[in-house]
Amino acid sequence: MSLIAPPLSLYVHMPWCVKKCPYCDFNSHGLRGEPPAYADYVHALLADLDADLRDFGAAVSGRTVHSIFFGGGTPSLFAPDLIDRFLDGVRSRVAVAEQAEITLETNPGTVEHGRFDGYLAAGVNRLSFGIQSFDDDKLRRLGRIHSASEAEAAVKSAQDAGYANINLDLMYALPQQSLEGALADVARAVALQPTHVSHYQLTLEPNTAFAANPPPLPDDDHAWAMQEACEQRLGEAGYGQYEVSAYAQPDRRCEHNLNYWRFGDYLGIGAGAHGKLSDVDSGTVRRRWKTRHPKAYLASPGGSDRIGGDGPVAADExxxxxxxxxxxxxxxxxxxxxxxxxxxxxxxxxxxxxxxxxxxxxxxxxxxxxxxxxxxxxxxxxxxxxxx
Structure with missing residues (x-):
């Protein structure tokens, strides 16, 4: 059967965060010394997009972008005017669906009062808060820079600014967490009335601080009991599970992530970003990823050195x-x-x-x-x- 081009999305990686969490294996870099040149990075992102559009040619020509996702790191370190500049640049280069879902990940410890108005005006219509827990002790163990009260205040501030589509990230099976503690986190999340909850288990990933020095985590049976109990509680609150770790109110599923899970196409720009494209003419599925370190990525905007790897996925894979x-x-x-x-x-x-x-x-x-x-x-x- 012939390959058919699926929907197309755009993933944008913002690699900096205030502090690297001990469980995190994402391509994120804690702030040290001089602040990053955020404006230069936006310039590099658009140069990266230009080069990808040129390189992929017919595989992307004439296609519409249906969702955009700013991931990290902590994208909310970028001021609204820079997000606005970037999105204007994207729209001048590719067709973006009128009702495209545009998500920005944010850390409650980095937001500033009034910024949400700016993100909304720039075109970001969905926010994803990295809450992880509403227990201050667990937040300290996870290396988070916010408190439970700061998390609640940030979400309410976004709602006051006009955001009606908000995701909260929660983790369970945290160090020395009980079933009651996991359910309490869910209860406080639901009380904020987000439209979407991502609820996933803390795991020890290679090359992280937690992997080198593991904290005391609940065993598999206790973790499974937490998952089942929290799944039931979320369902009772009106959040239907549609993916292993994703729960949403009716008609509020994450369109960007759905495109991933349905094996859709996506351009990936930014340090360490991954992309996947269907080349209908050649009948191949192609993956490209960018060099991970921000300094190397910024060294030659749009140049070939930004590419960390590229090639078709083998048929047997x-x-x-x-x-x-x-x-x-x-x-x-x-x-x-x-x-x-x-x-x-x-x-x-x-x-x-x-x-x-x-x-x-x-x-x-x-x-x-x-x-x-x-x-x-x-x-x-x-x-x-x-x-x-």
Missing amino acids: LPFEYMLNALRLIDGVPLADFSQRTGLPAERIAAALATARERGWLADAPPFLRTTPLGQRFLNDVIASFLD
Whole structure:
């Protein structure tokens, strides 16, 4: 079956944060010494976009960007006028959907009173707050620079500025956290009435401070009990689970992340950003990522040195790449999407599908790929079964 171009998004990486958290394995760099040249970075971002549009040619020509996501790091370190300048530059280069979802991640410890008005005026219509917990002791253990009261004040300030689409990031299975503590975090989040909650387990990632010096974390059974209890509490409050770690009020799912999970296309610009594009003419799926360190990225705006890696995804890796995303969706995806997004025939995964269904990991619904509750609990095993 021929490859069909899916929706296109834009991911923008802002690599700086006030302080690197001990659990974080993202490409983020704590502020030290002289403040970064934020305006120069915006210039480099637009040069990066120009170069990608030129390099990808027909694969992006004439396509519309349906969502934009500023991730980090801490994008709210960038003043609203710089975000405005960048978005104006994007709109002058590519078609952006009139109702495009434009998300900016923000840390409650970096926001300034009045800034939310500026972000809204610039075109940012969705905010994502990195709360993680409403327990001050847990926040200290996580290395966060804000308190629970500051987090609540920041969210209310954004709502007062006119934001009606807000996500709160929460973590569970924190150091020495109890089930009651995890549920208390959910209760305080729901009380703020966000439209979306991302609720995910703290894990020890390689090359982090926590991996080198692990804190005392709840065991797997206790972590699973927290997940189930919090999932139930969020559901009772009107937040439907639509992805392993994502819960939303009706019609408030994150469109940008949905495009990832459906194996959509996205341009990735900024230090360490990753992108993925479907080249219909060649029938290949291509990935490109940018050099990680901000200084190296800024050294030659738009130059070839900004590229950390580039090339097509091998055909024998595509089933795993696709399932790594699609199987996170609670409702699943149509089986036909596999061929449309990878260019491979469904027969390529027939044996793996049969085995997963026999083990009770996938629902016995041939037109759909959908994990069962058992499959959701052992999702890593399910996904790994599609490795060639």
